[in-house]
Amino acid sequence: GAWGIARSGAGGPRAEAAGEAAAASTAPPPALVEAENRQVRFLAARISEALDEAGALEAETAALLEGDETYACLLTVPGIGPRTAAQLAVSVDIGRFPDHDHLASYCGIAPRVRSSGTSVRSVRASRRGDARLKSLLIFSCNSLVRSSGRYGEYYRACRARGMGHGRALKAVARKRLRAIYAVMRDRVPYRE
Structure with a gap:
Protein backbone atom coordinates (compact mmCIF):
# COMPACT_ATOMS: atom_id res chain seq x y z
CA GLY A 1 0.00 0.00 0.00
CA ALA A 2 0.86 3.64 0.01
CA TRP A 3 2.24 3.46 3.54
CA GLY A 4 4.79 0.83 2.61
CA ILE A 5 6.08 2.95 -0.25
CA ALA A 6 6.18 6.14 1.83
CA ARG A 7 8.05 4.45 4.68
CA SER A 8 10.65 2.86 2.46
CA GLY A 9 11.49 6.21 0.88
CA ALA A 10 10.69 4.98 -2.62
CA GLY A 11 8.33 6.93 -4.83
CA GLY A 12 9.12 10.44 -3.64
CA PRO A 13 6.64 13.21 -2.79
CA ARG A 14 3.75 11.73 -4.78
CA ALA A 15 3.81 8.48 -2.76
CA GLU A 16 4.10 10.48 0.46
CA ALA A 17 1.02 12.54 -0.45
CA ALA A 18 -0.89 9.36 -1.29
CA GLY A 19 0.04 7.92 2.12
CA GLU A 20 -1.17 11.03 3.93
CA ALA A 21 -4.43 11.01 1.95
CA ALA A 22 -4.99 7.35 2.85
CA ALA A 23 -4.40 8.08 6.54
CA ALA A 24 -6.78 11.05 6.47
CA SER A 25 -9.51 9.05 4.74
CA THR A 26 -9.45 6.31 7.42
CA ALA A 27 -9.71 8.70 10.40
CA PRO A 28 -13.22 8.73 11.89
CA PRO A 29 -15.19 11.97 11.71
CA PRO A 30 -14.75 14.21 14.79
CA ALA A 31 -18.50 14.02 15.57
CA LEU A 32 -18.28 10.21 15.79
CA VAL A 33 -15.23 10.39 18.05
CA GLU A 34 -17.04 12.83 20.36
CA ALA A 35 -20.16 10.60 20.44
CA GLU A 36 -18.03 7.58 21.38
CA ASN A 37 -16.26 9.60 24.08
CA ARG A 38 -19.64 10.63 25.56
CA GLN A 39 -20.71 6.96 25.62
CA VAL A 40 -17.49 5.93 27.35
CA ARG A 41 -17.88 8.70 29.96
CA PHE A 42 -21.52 7.68 30.53
CA LEU A 43 -20.63 3.99 30.96
CA ALA A 44 -17.70 4.83 33.24
CA ALA A 45 -20.04 6.88 35.45
CA ARG A 46 -22.55 4.01 35.57
CA ILE A 47 -19.83 1.52 36.52
CA SER A 48 -18.57 3.85 39.24
CA GLU A 49 -22.12 4.24 40.62
CA ALA A 50 -22.66 0.47 40.58
CA LEU A 51 -19.36 -0.14 42.40
CA ASP A 52 -20.25 2.49 45.02
CA GLU A 53 -23.68 0.91 45.51
CA ALA A 54 -22.16 -2.58 45.79
CA GLY A 55 -19.69 -1.31 48.38
CA ALA A 56 -22.49 0.29 50.39
CA LEU A 57 -24.53 -2.93 50.25
CA GLU A 58 -21.54 -4.99 51.39
CA ALA A 59 -20.93 -2.60 54.29
CA GLU A 60 -24.62 -2.76 55.25
CA THR A 61 -24.60 -6.56 55.10
CA ALA A 62 -21.42 -6.74 57.17
CA ALA A 63 -23.00 -4.42 59.76
CA LEU A 64 -26.13 -6.59 59.93
CA LEU A 65 -24.05 -9.75 60.36
CA GLU A 66 -21.52 -8.20 62.75
CA GLY A 67 -22.75 -10.10 65.81
CA ASP A 68 -23.39 -13.34 63.93
CA GLU A 69 -21.10 -16.07 65.26
CA THR A 70 -21.23 -18.17 62.08
CA TYR A 71 -20.32 -15.17 59.92
CA ALA A 72 -17.37 -14.31 62.16
CA CYS A 73 -16.11 -17.91 62.09
CA LEU A 74 -16.47 -18.11 58.30
CA LEU A 75 -14.23 -15.06 57.89
CA ALA A 89 -24.32 -17.41 56.62
CA VAL A 90 -27.60 -16.18 55.14
CA SER A 91 -28.45 -18.95 52.68
CA VAL A 92 -27.18 -22.12 54.39
CA ASP A 93 -29.02 -23.65 57.33
CA ILE A 94 -26.25 -26.05 58.35
CA GLY A 95 -28.65 -28.16 60.42
CA TYR A 106 -26.54 -28.16 47.66
CA CYS A 107 -23.79 -25.74 46.62
CA GLY A 108 -23.36 -27.43 43.24
CA ILE A 109 -19.76 -28.53 43.67
CA ALA A 110 -20.34 -32.25 44.20
CA PRO A 111 -19.48 -34.48 41.24
CA ARG A 112 -22.41 -36.12 39.50
CA VAL A 113 -22.04 -39.85 38.97
CA ARG A 114 -24.11 -41.44 36.23
CA SER A 115 -24.29 -45.17 36.76
CA SER A 116 -26.45 -48.10 35.83
CA GLY A 117 -26.22 -51.29 37.85
CA THR A 118 -22.55 -52.07 38.28
CA SER A 119 -21.13 -49.78 35.58
CA VAL A 120 -20.16 -46.20 36.22
CA ARG A 121 -20.64 -44.24 33.02
CA SER A 122 -19.18 -40.88 33.87
CA VAL A 123 -18.29 -38.57 36.68
CA ARG A 124 -19.02 -35.00 35.65
CA ALA A 125 -19.47 -31.63 37.19
CA SER A 126 -22.96 -31.19 38.54
CA ARG A 127 -25.02 -28.37 37.07
CA ARG A 128 -27.40 -28.44 39.99
CA GLY A 129 -27.20 -26.49 43.18
CA ASP A 130 -27.18 -22.84 44.14
CA ALA A 131 -25.42 -21.11 41.23
CA ARG A 132 -24.47 -18.02 43.24
CA LEU A 133 -22.94 -20.06 46.06
CA LYS A 134 -21.17 -22.29 43.57
CA SER A 135 -19.53 -19.39 41.77
CA LEU A 136 -18.57 -17.64 45.02
CA LEU A 137 -17.03 -20.82 46.44
CA ILE A 138 -15.10 -21.67 43.29
CA PHE A 139 -13.87 -18.19 42.38
CA SER A 140 -12.85 -17.41 45.95
CA CYS A 141 -10.32 -20.25 45.60
CA ASN A 142 -8.33 -18.31 42.98
CA SER A 143 -6.21 -16.64 45.65
CA LEU A 144 -5.69 -19.93 47.49
CA VAL A 145 -4.24 -21.81 44.55
CA ARG A 146 -1.39 -19.32 44.21
CA SER A 147 -0.38 -19.79 47.83
CA SER A 148 2.11 -22.25 49.25
CA GLY A 149 -0.42 -23.53 51.80
CA ARG A 150 -2.29 -26.81 51.78
CA TYR A 151 -4.87 -25.66 49.22
CA GLY A 152 -2.18 -24.43 46.84
CA GLU A 153 -0.37 -27.75 47.14
CA TYR A 154 -3.61 -29.65 46.54
CA TYR A 155 -4.31 -27.54 43.44
CA ARG A 156 -0.84 -28.25 42.04
CA ALA A 157 -1.30 -31.98 42.74
CA CYS A 158 -4.62 -31.93 40.86
CA ARG A 159 -2.97 -30.17 37.93
CA ALA A 160 -0.13 -32.72 37.97
CA ARG A 161 -2.74 -35.48 37.67
CA GLY A 162 -3.92 -33.89 34.42
CA MET A 163 -6.86 -31.78 35.58
CA GLY A 164 -7.52 -28.49 33.85
CA HIS A 165 -7.55 -25.24 35.81
CA GLY A 166 -11.34 -25.12 36.24
CA ARG A 167 -11.68 -28.70 37.36
CA ALA A 168 -8.76 -28.37 39.79
CA LEU A 169 -10.24 -25.14 41.17
CA LYS A 170 -13.53 -26.91 41.77
CA ALA A 171 -11.68 -29.75 43.54
CA VAL A 172 -10.02 -27.19 45.83
CA ALA A 173 -13.42 -25.59 46.51
CA ARG A 174 -14.85 -28.98 47.44
CA TYR A 181 -18.93 -27.31 56.94
CA ALA A 182 -17.04 -27.98 60.20
CA VAL A 183 -16.73 -24.26 60.98
CA MET A 184 -20.45 -23.69 60.41
CA ARG A 185 -21.55 -26.82 62.26
CA ASP A 186 -19.35 -26.32 65.32
CA ARG A 187 -19.27 -22.49 65.20
CA VAL A 188 -15.54 -22.42 65.83
CA PRO A 189 -12.87 -20.42 63.98
CA TYR A 190 -10.85 -22.20 61.30
CA ARG A 191 -7.47 -23.62 62.24
CA GLU A 192 -5.03 -25.66 60.13
Whole structure:
Protein backbone atom coordinates (compact mmCIF):
# COMPACT_ATOMS: atom_id res chain seq x y z
CA GLY A 1 0.00 0.00 0.00
CA ALA A 2 0.86 3.64 0.01
CA TRP A 3 2.24 3.46 3.54
CA GLY A 4 4.79 0.83 2.61
CA ILE A 5 6.08 2.95 -0.25
CA ALA A 6 6.18 6.14 1.83
CA ARG A 7 8.05 4.45 4.68
CA SER A 8 10.65 2.86 2.46
CA GLY A 9 11.49 6.21 0.88
CA ALA A 10 10.69 4.98 -2.62
CA GLY A 11 8.33 6.93 -4.83
CA GLY A 12 9.12 10.44 -3.64
CA PRO A 13 6.64 13.21 -2.79
CA ARG A 14 3.75 11.73 -4.78
CA ALA A 15 3.81 8.48 -2.76
CA GLU A 16 4.10 10.48 0.46
CA ALA A 17 1.02 12.54 -0.45
CA ALA A 18 -0.89 9.36 -1.29
CA GLY A 19 0.04 7.92 2.12
CA GLU A 20 -1.17 11.03 3.93
CA ALA A 21 -4.43 11.01 1.95
CA ALA A 22 -4.99 7.35 2.85
CA ALA A 23 -4.40 8.08 6.54
CA ALA A 24 -6.78 11.05 6.47
CA SER A 25 -9.51 9.05 4.74
CA THR A 26 -9.45 6.31 7.42
CA ALA A 27 -9.71 8.70 10.40
CA PRO A 28 -13.22 8.73 11.89
CA PRO A 29 -15.19 11.97 11.71
CA PRO A 30 -14.75 14.21 14.79
CA ALA A 31 -18.50 14.02 15.57
CA LEU A 32 -18.28 10.21 15.79
CA VAL A 33 -15.23 10.39 18.05
CA GLU A 34 -17.04 12.83 20.36
CA ALA A 35 -20.16 10.60 20.44
CA GLU A 36 -18.03 7.58 21.38
CA ASN A 37 -16.26 9.60 24.08
CA ARG A 38 -19.64 10.63 25.56
CA GLN A 39 -20.71 6.96 25.62
CA VAL A 40 -17.49 5.93 27.35
CA ARG A 41 -17.88 8.70 29.96
CA PHE A 42 -21.52 7.68 30.53
CA LEU A 43 -20.63 3.99 30.96
CA ALA A 44 -17.70 4.83 33.24
CA ALA A 45 -20.04 6.88 35.45
CA ARG A 46 -22.55 4.01 35.57
CA ILE A 47 -19.83 1.52 36.52
CA SER A 48 -18.57 3.85 39.24
CA GLU A 49 -22.12 4.24 40.62
CA ALA A 50 -22.66 0.47 40.58
CA LEU A 51 -19.36 -0.14 42.40
CA ASP A 52 -20.25 2.49 45.02
CA GLU A 53 -23.68 0.91 45.51
CA ALA A 54 -22.16 -2.58 45.79
CA GLY A 55 -19.69 -1.31 48.38
CA ALA A 56 -22.49 0.29 50.39
CA LEU A 57 -24.53 -2.93 50.25
CA GLU A 58 -21.54 -4.99 51.39
CA ALA A 59 -20.93 -2.60 54.29
CA GLU A 60 -24.62 -2.76 55.25
CA THR A 61 -24.60 -6.56 55.10
CA ALA A 62 -21.42 -6.74 57.17
CA ALA A 63 -23.00 -4.42 59.76
CA LEU A 64 -26.13 -6.59 59.93
CA LEU A 65 -24.05 -9.75 60.36
CA GLU A 66 -21.52 -8.20 62.75
CA GLY A 67 -22.75 -10.10 65.81
CA ASP A 68 -23.39 -13.34 63.93
CA GLU A 69 -21.10 -16.07 65.26
CA THR A 70 -21.23 -18.17 62.08
CA TYR A 71 -20.32 -15.17 59.92
CA ALA A 72 -17.37 -14.31 62.16
CA CYS A 73 -16.11 -17.91 62.09
CA LEU A 74 -16.47 -18.11 58.30
CA LEU A 75 -14.23 -15.06 57.89
CA THR A 76 -11.39 -17.11 59.44
CA VAL A 77 -11.47 -19.69 56.61
CA PRO A 78 -8.74 -19.07 53.99
CA GLY A 79 -10.07 -17.36 50.89
CA ILE A 80 -13.45 -16.51 52.41
CA GLY A 81 -14.16 -12.80 52.36
CA PRO A 82 -17.14 -10.78 53.57
CA ARG A 83 -19.27 -11.43 50.46
CA THR A 84 -18.86 -15.23 50.49
CA ALA A 85 -19.19 -15.42 54.29
CA ALA A 86 -22.39 -13.37 54.18
CA GLN A 87 -23.88 -15.49 51.40
CA LEU A 88 -23.07 -18.71 53.26
CA ALA A 89 -24.32 -17.41 56.62
CA VAL A 90 -27.60 -16.18 55.14
CA SER A 91 -28.45 -18.95 52.68
CA VAL A 92 -27.18 -22.12 54.39
CA ASP A 93 -29.02 -23.65 57.33
CA ILE A 94 -26.25 -26.05 58.35
CA GLY A 95 -28.65 -28.16 60.42
CA ARG A 96 -30.28 -29.39 57.19
CA PHE A 97 -27.11 -31.14 56.07
CA PRO A 98 -26.00 -34.36 57.78
CA ASP A 99 -22.48 -34.11 56.29
CA HIS A 100 -20.28 -32.05 53.99
CA ASP A 101 -21.23 -34.17 50.96
CA HIS A 102 -24.84 -33.02 51.22
CA LEU A 103 -23.68 -29.41 51.56
CA ALA A 104 -21.44 -29.84 48.49
CA SER A 105 -24.41 -31.12 46.53
CA TYR A 106 -26.54 -28.16 47.66
CA CYS A 107 -23.79 -25.74 46.62
CA GLY A 108 -23.36 -27.43 43.24
CA ILE A 109 -19.76 -28.53 43.67
CA ALA A 110 -20.34 -32.25 44.20
CA PRO A 111 -19.48 -34.48 41.24
CA ARG A 112 -22.41 -36.12 39.50
CA VAL A 113 -22.04 -39.85 38.97
CA ARG A 114 -24.11 -41.44 36.23
CA SER A 115 -24.29 -45.17 36.76
CA SER A 116 -26.45 -48.10 35.83
CA GLY A 117 -26.22 -51.29 37.85
CA THR A 118 -22.55 -52.07 38.28
CA SER A 119 -21.13 -49.78 35.58
CA VAL A 120 -20.16 -46.20 36.22
CA ARG A 121 -20.64 -44.24 33.02
CA SER A 122 -19.18 -40.88 33.87
CA VAL A 123 -18.29 -38.57 36.68
CA ARG A 124 -19.02 -35.00 35.65
CA ALA A 125 -19.47 -31.63 37.19
CA SER A 126 -22.96 -31.19 38.54
CA ARG A 127 -25.02 -28.37 37.07
CA ARG A 128 -27.40 -28.44 39.99
CA GLY A 129 -27.20 -26.49 43.18
CA ASP A 130 -27.18 -22.84 44.14
CA ALA A 131 -25.42 -21.11 41.23
CA ARG A 132 -24.47 -18.02 43.24
CA LEU A 133 -22.94 -20.06 46.06
CA LYS A 134 -21.17 -22.29 43.57
CA SER A 135 -19.53 -19.39 41.77
CA LEU A 136 -18.57 -17.64 45.02
CA LEU A 137 -17.03 -20.82 46.44
CA ILE A 138 -15.10 -21.67 43.29
CA PHE A 139 -13.87 -18.19 42.38
CA SER A 140 -12.85 -17.41 45.95
CA CYS A 141 -10.32 -20.25 45.60
CA ASN A 142 -8.33 -18.31 42.98
CA SER A 143 -6.21 -16.64 45.65
CA LEU A 144 -5.69 -19.93 47.49
CA VAL A 145 -4.24 -21.81 44.55
CA ARG A 146 -1.39 -19.32 44.21
CA SER A 147 -0.38 -19.79 47.83
CA SER A 148 2.11 -22.25 49.25
CA GLY A 149 -0.42 -23.53 51.80
CA ARG A 150 -2.29 -26.81 51.78
CA TYR A 151 -4.87 -25.66 49.22
CA GLY A 152 -2.18 -24.43 46.84
CA GLU A 153 -0.37 -27.75 47.14
CA TYR A 154 -3.61 -29.65 46.54
CA TYR A 155 -4.31 -27.54 43.44
CA ARG A 156 -0.84 -28.25 42.04
CA ALA A 157 -1.30 -31.98 42.74
CA CYS A 158 -4.62 -31.93 40.86
CA ARG A 159 -2.97 -30.17 37.93
CA ALA A 160 -0.13 -32.72 37.97
CA ARG A 161 -2.74 -35.48 37.67
CA GLY A 162 -3.92 -33.89 34.42
CA MET A 163 -6.86 -31.78 35.58
CA GLY A 164 -7.52 -28.49 33.85
CA HIS A 165 -7.55 -25.24 35.81
CA GLY A 166 -11.34 -25.12 36.24
CA ARG A 167 -11.68 -28.70 37.36
CA ALA A 168 -8.76 -28.37 39.79
CA LEU A 169 -10.24 -25.14 41.17
CA LYS A 170 -13.53 -26.91 41.77
CA ALA A 171 -11.68 -29.75 43.54
CA VAL A 172 -10.02 -27.19 45.83
CA ALA A 173 -13.42 -25.59 46.51
CA ARG A 174 -14.85 -28.98 47.44
CA LYS A 175 -11.90 -29.75 49.73
CA ARG A 176 -12.24 -26.36 51.42
CA LEU A 177 -15.99 -26.95 51.82
CA ARG A 178 -15.16 -29.68 54.34
CA ALA A 179 -13.57 -27.01 56.53
CA ILE A 180 -16.46 -24.62 55.91
CA TYR A 181 -18.93 -27.31 56.94
CA ALA A 182 -17.04 -27.98 60.20
CA VAL A 183 -16.73 -24.26 60.98
CA MET A 184 -20.45 -23.69 60.41
CA ARG A 185 -21.55 -26.82 62.26
CA ASP A 186 -19.35 -26.32 65.32
CA ARG A 187 -19.27 -22.49 65.20
CA VAL A 188 -15.54 -22.42 65.83
CA PRO A 189 -12.87 -20.42 63.98
CA TYR A 190 -10.85 -22.20 61.30
CA ARG A 191 -7.47 -23.62 62.24
CA GLU A 192 -5.03 -25.66 60.13
